[in-house]
Amino acid sequence: MNNKYNIGDILNHALCVVTLVIISLTFWQNIDSNSATDLNPQKINMESQTPQEPEIPENIDMHNFAVE
Amino acid sequence: MLKRIMIVVAVAILIGALAYSNMAAEKDELLYMKQVLPQTNFEKISNNPPTFKTDQSNGKEHYYVVFGEANGYGGPMKVAAVIDPLGEIQQVVVVESRETPSFLNKVLKAKFLDQFKNIKANDPIELGADIDYVTGATVSSRAIANAVRQGSHEVAVNQLGLSISEKPESWKFGLAEASAIILLLAVWVLSLVWKKSKMRYITLLAAVIIFGFWLKIQISLSSISALLMGYWPPIHSNMIWYVIVLGGLGIALFSGRNLYCYWLCPFGGVQELTSMVRGRSKCRRVSNQLLRLLPKILLWSGLLLTFLYRNPAIGSYEPFGTLFGLTGTFLNWLLLLVIMTASIFIYRFWCDCFCPVGAFLDICAKVRRRLGKLVHSPEKVTQHQMPMNKTE
Numbered sequence: 001m002n003n004k005y006n007i008g009d010i011l012n013h014a015l016c017v018v019t020l021v022i023i024s025l026t027f028w029q030n031i032d033s034n035s036a037t038d039l040n041p042q043k044i045n046m047e048s049q050t051p052q053e054p055e056i057p058e059n060i061d062m063h064n065f066a067v068e
Numbered sequence: 069m070l071k072r073i074m075i076v077v078a079v080a081i082l083i084g085a086l087a088y089s090n091m092a093a094e095k096d097e098l099l100y101m102k103q104v105l106p107q108t109n110f111e112k113i114s115n116n117p118p119t120f121k122t123d124q125s126n127g128k129e130h131y132y133v134v135f136g137e138a139n140g141y142g143g144p145m146k147v148a149a150v151i152d153p154l155g156e157i158q159q160v161v162v163v164e165s166r167e168t169p170s171f172l173n174k175v176l177k178a179k180f181l182d183q184f185k186n187i188k189a190n191d192p193i194e195l196g197a198d199i200d201y202v203t204g205a206t207v208s209s210r211a212i213a214n215a216v217r218q219g220s221h222e223v224a225v226n227q228l229g230l231s232i233s234e235k236p237e238s239w240k241f242g243l244a245e246a247s248a249i250i251l252l253l254a255v256w257v258l259s260l261v262w263k264k265s266k267m268r269y270i271t272l273l274a275a276v277i278i279f280g281f282w283l284k285i286q287i288s289l290s291s292i293s294a295l296l297m298g299y300w301p302p303i304h305s306n307m308i309w310y311v312i313v314l315g316g317l318g319i320a321l322f323s324g325r326n327l328y329c330y331w332l333c334p335f336g337g338v339q340e341l342t343s344m345v346r347g348r349s350k351c352r353r354v355s356n357q358l359l360r361l362l363p364k365i366l367l368w369s370g371l372l373l374t375f376l377y378r379n380p381a382i383g384s385y386e387p388f389g390t391l392f393g394l395t396g397t398f399l400n401w402l403l404l405l406v407i408m409t410a411s412i413f414i415y416r417f418w419c420d421c422f423c424p425v426g427a428f429l430d431i432c433a434k435v436r437r438r439l440g441k442l443v444h445s446p447e448k449v450t451q452h453q454m455p456m457n458k459t460e
Contacts (some may be wrong), residue, residue, distance in 0.1 A: 011413070023385045
């Protein structure tokens, strides 16, 4: 049996194993980042968007209004 | 017999996962509304697109919340737009996303959604004019803008009685699309006219330059998954995607030959260039039958993950984007380093042992040949399209 052939084959298989490990880790990383971007409900804010007109009290006397 | 049973079981599992992914209930908009606005009363006023209106019991005028959906690079995204009584968009949020996480994160970090504030609901909401896209996430930016436009225009017309000035969607067809079509046609013609496989070095080199370093696009597991799941990007703005994905697949299905891998794949081209460092004749070729089965196993695993998570990007592991786009995680770079180093000693190491695209196109071509509508004989195809010399 040719020794050179065996070494080449071993190297070949070793590279395959290393690559497979990296691919498996990539799958795991993809799954992990998928759950990380699973969007938590983002708050919808409707309260402070358009300025509300200030309410005028009903009993205010608009004719005798003075600023001190 | 055992092999056939295994194939049937594997395909059945994939079909089951795909069916499950389609049947799995999408997040209900009403539940979402109750979650984000627990103290507000609202009613659903339209189903297509889902639109909600707040009530006037507290003396305030109606606000509208409308949901829109559009396809990004990796999959669809659902967004909600809040429109005030004056017809101005007040807020846009991403409700659900199947987009590639890195692109979505880029868009969110760039505060892209803030640009929609105070835009009129009946405005064209055009990317590049009303809204600036995020560099490096153009497809995602466009998808969000499309989804917002889709919902807000519906509210503007049907609820607020506004008229919209929508420009007709223009088709994006330029030098990139034309080059891709010419290259595909050239491969088709050359493979028929010149039987010598040396001709493929010219098209491969062109593909490395055009598809790889210029357009940065090639068929990937993610595009195959998107195709199978029906997540097709809008054709008028993504014609290049259709040309390359459907072109490569079309050649395999039409001719029964997987021409893409050996004539057009830019990553395959780079590996062939790498193997020239020592000389092509000094490179070994993977001959182990089990190792040559790996691409099909990885294709199956990637598709299964994609279907189960309903996210075309999740099963993607190829280093194409890392090489041509120069972006990727540590693992992507490590994988690229290993593959490129191995390619110096082993001819098309990635293609023979790990490429899911090659496995998919080979299956398509094989199915086509099995259907008995061959133009070329199977022996000729194998010899012509896959130069296999185990003695090397």
